[in-house]
Amino acid sequence: MRSRLAVAVTLLLLVTPAAALAQDARAALQAAAKALGATDLKSYEMTASGENWATGQSPAPGSPWPRFVIKSLTRSVNYETASVRDVWVRTQGEDPPRGGGVQPVRGEQRQVFVVSGDHAWNVVNDAAIPAPIALAARQLELWATPHGVIRAAQASNAAVQGRLIVFAAPGRYHARATLDRANLVARVHALIPNPVLGDIPIVFEYADYKDFGGVKFPTRIKQTAGGFPTLDLTVTEVRANVPVDVTVPDNVRSATAPYATVTPQMVADGVWYLTGGTHHSVVIEMSDHLVVVEAPLNDERALAVLKEARGLAPNKTVRYVINSHHHFDHAGGLRAFAAEGVTMITHEINRPYFDRAFAARATIEPDQLTKSGRKAAAVEGVRDKRVLTDGTRSIEIHHIAGNTHDDGLLMVYLPKERLLSQADTFTPPPANTPPPMPPSPFTLNLVDNLARLGLTVDRLLPLHGRIVPLADLYQAAGRAN
Numbered sequence: 001m002r003s004r005l006a007v008a009v010t011l012l013l014l015v016t017p018a019a020a021l022a023q024d025a026r027a028a029l030q031a032a033a034k035a036l037g038a039t040d041l042k043s044y045e046m047t048a049s050g051e052n053w054a055t056g057q058s059p060a061p062g063s064p065w066p067r068f069v070i071k072s073l074t075r076s077v078n079y080e081t082a083s084v085r086d087v088w089v090r091t092q093g094e095d096p097p098r099g100g101g102v103q104p105v106r107g108e109q110r111q112v113f114v115v116s117g118d119h120a121w122n123v124v125n126d127a128a129i130p131a132p133i134a135l136a137a138r139q140l141e142l143w144a145t146p147h148g149v150i151r152a153a154q155a156s157n158a159a160v161q162g163r164l165i166v167f168a169a170p171g172r173y174h175a176r177a178t179l180d181r182a183n184l185v186a187r188v189h190a191l192i193p194n195p196v197l198g199d200i201p202i203v204f205e206y207a208d209y210k211d212f213g214g215v216k217f218p219t220r221i222k223q224t225a226g227g228f229p230t231l232d233l234t235v236t237e238v239r240a241n242v243p244v245d246v247t248v249p250d251n252v253r254s255a256t257a258p259y260a261t262v263t264p265q266m267v268a269d270g271v272w273y274l275t276g277g278t279h280h281s282v283v284i285e286m287s288d289h290l291v292v293v294e295a296p297l298n299d300e301r302a303l304a305v306l307k308e309a310r311g312l313a314p315n316k317t318v319r320y321v322i323n324s325h326h327h328f329d330h331a332g333g334l335r336a337f338a339a340e341g342v343t344m345i346t347h348e349i350n351r352p353y354f355d356r357a358f359a360a361r362a363t364i365e366p367d368q369l370t371k372s373g374r375k376a377a378a379v380e381g382v383r384d385k386r387v388l389t390d391g392t393r394s395i396e397i398h399h400i401a402g403n404t405h406d407d408g409l410l411m412v413y414l415p416k417e418r419l420l421s422q423a424d425t426f427t428p429p430p431a432n433t434p435p436p437m438p439p440s441p442f443t444l445n446l447v448d449n450l451a452r453l454g455l456t457v458d459r460l461l462p463l464h465g466r467i468v469p470l471a472d473l474y475q476a477a478g479r480a481n
Ligand SMILES: [Zn+2]
Pocket: 100, 101, 325, 327, 330, 405, 406, 424
């Protein structure tokens, strides 16, 4: 991946004197900026509708991302402050719901995603929730817009050859933009860091340009991530140079390492529930080693979880990490575990996917695994059931069969302690809030699986939410316990 971009730049540099190249590149970028009307464009607001898909949330490895219908997207962009605010109003696209990305959506769902400079956050019920994990993708959203990509290319000494513009923002992304015959940006191919895959290619396609008050803007925007569609928009309105003020909230500015906060709670002898953020883990102590359930999010979270686990049971090494499912948010810490030689247990259908993912280097921003020099990790597959035991404690790993959230969902059951840990099939709502109505099909399926397997559960240690008694699950499923 890296090599193709690097080779293109290197070839350009070899065949022409540097000064002449730089001058040609500057002139070409100025011409492209002029064609777009980008020269004086400082900000804009765009209204669109269409479809989007939840990146990293496919129902199985190798299948498309799940689809949602975009009733409206209002995108406000300010190039001078490097800010984008997206307000999405979306409805369910998959019926029945299949895959992740906060499904099922009932009625209309409003989402607000923001980036400004080096800060990314979401707005949920007027509260700003820091989302640094989304920073790379959102910064790219800004600088891969037609006018943004020309600005970014001008700022980073891009190489230009014919209609191809090649440049990089070191540590953030590599980009290749292609101009059409009218000198308008037709395509941007970019590579950004990804916690599961190392790097992920993102492609933007722009078509059907129209003039909006002197600024040319595409009325058709399509995107893919990792080869599958993520966005298909029809733009209805663009208001150029309207004021766009995006202020970074204080709590976002001060949240420098939100994923590193780990709060352990002992729930049984040698069993700890690790919280502190959006995604939890469980640490289980065996006679001569430790087992960690879930390595979510990214390197930062994984290193914090590993450190905490080792502090809870000094002198014991982490031998296994159990992965609940392959979604990006639940698997993003696995590369850091692999870097330290921890064996991963996942569903059998995920094994080839993770074998490939761990063999890939993170070229844009080298991560723990890339820095470790390891090119493979021990990945063990479970089809229906596997038991880990040290003669005293048993850990049962079961497939949550037939769950449309993910084909390869695993849950972890401790028979002696009567504890159950799972992700995304049941997330307990905050205390004293009513369960969703009608019940989620993912939750109903979990209840069916517990009955089928005859598991006796007292408490749940969900990988989102909080510890609850089994009764809360039955209540959420609308069934008698
Ligand atoms: Zn999921």
